[in-house]
Amino acid sequence: MTTPRARLLTPTIAIVTLAVLLTGCAATGNGASSAPTPEAASTGATTSAPTATPTSGQGTTPSTPGTAPASAAPSGSTTASGGSTAGAGDADGARCTVAELSGSIADGGGGGGAGAERVAIVLRDSGTRSCTLQGWPGVSFVGGGDGAQIGNPATLDRSAPHPTLTLRPGHEVQAIVTVEQSGDWDAATCEPRTTDGFRVIPPGSRQSLFVAASGSLFEACASTSIHQLTTTALASF
Numbered sequence: 042m043t044t045p046r047a048r049l050l051t052p053t054i055a056i057v058t059l060a061v062l063l064t065g066c067a068a069t070g071n072g073a074s075s076a077p078t079p080e081a082a083s084t085g086a087t088t089s090a091p092t093a094t095p096t097s098g099q100g101t102t103p104s105t106p107g108t109a110p111a112s113a114a115p116s117g118s119t120t121a122s123g124g125s126t127a128g129a130g131d132a133d134g135a136r137c138t139v140a141e142l143s144g145s146i147a148d149g150g151g152g153g154g155a156g157a158e159r160v161a162i163v164l165r166d167s168g169t170r171s172c173t174l175q176g177w178p179g180v181s182f183v184g185g186g187d188g189a190q191i192g193n194p195a196t197l198d199r200s201a202p203h204p205t206l207t208l209r210p211g212h213e214v215q216a217i218v219t220v221e222q223s224g225d226w227d228a229a230t231c232e233p234r235t236t237d238g239f240r241v242i243p244p245g246s247r248q249s250l251f252v253a254a255s256g257s258l259f260e261a262c263a264s265t266s267i268h269q270l271t272t273t274a275l276a277s278f
Contacts, residue, residue: 102225142166
């Protein structure tokens with residue numbers, strides 16, 4: 042037979058059991074509500090992705106200087122044009138080369154004072170283009186059949202004008218050379234030599250051409266203590 046105390050305990054146990062069940066459900070609900078927290082963390086990591094944009098932007102920054110070599114190409118064109126300018130040495134108006142010139146001797150207009158004679162060294166444009174010359178030619182006697190220089194080269198008469206001269210094909214210019222006669226000195230001082238002619242170096246050139254000349258007028262003094270030749274600048278005639 043059930044006592045009153047037993048009847049009172051039964052509802053109490055039922056209430057406690059229900060409370061425990063409700064507590065477990067509440068705990069489960071709280072666990073579900075906390076699940077979005079990792080998702081929020083994941084979303085936070087996802088929002089950090091735009092930081093890759095500045096990274097790629099920094100990557101494009103070096104490419105800007107990288108375009109500088111392309112802009113340097115015109116300087117290469119400048120070099121090329123400079124090369125073409127140098128190549129323009131064959132153009133009309135450029136300095137005459139030795140290969141384009143021929144030389145000869147002509148009357149220089151009479152005596153150059155006591156014991157001296159004047160001769161003209163004539164340079165002719167034998168090329169196919171117009172070219173220019175300016176200044177004094179180098180002039181010296183040569184002999185021995187091998188082009189060996191005899192004596193001192195000509196002194197330059199710098200009192201003469203020296204304009205730039207343009208030679209067309211077939212045209213000529215001249216320098217007047219004063220030749221002191223070898224007989225003006227005693228043989229021991231002069232050391233006279235027979236010559237074959239003149240070595241002539243056009244202004245601005247390192248090459249020379251040979252101009253034949255013969256006769257007593259062109260006897261040279263081999264002694265370097267004597268200055269036998271004087272030349273004017275090239276001039277038209």
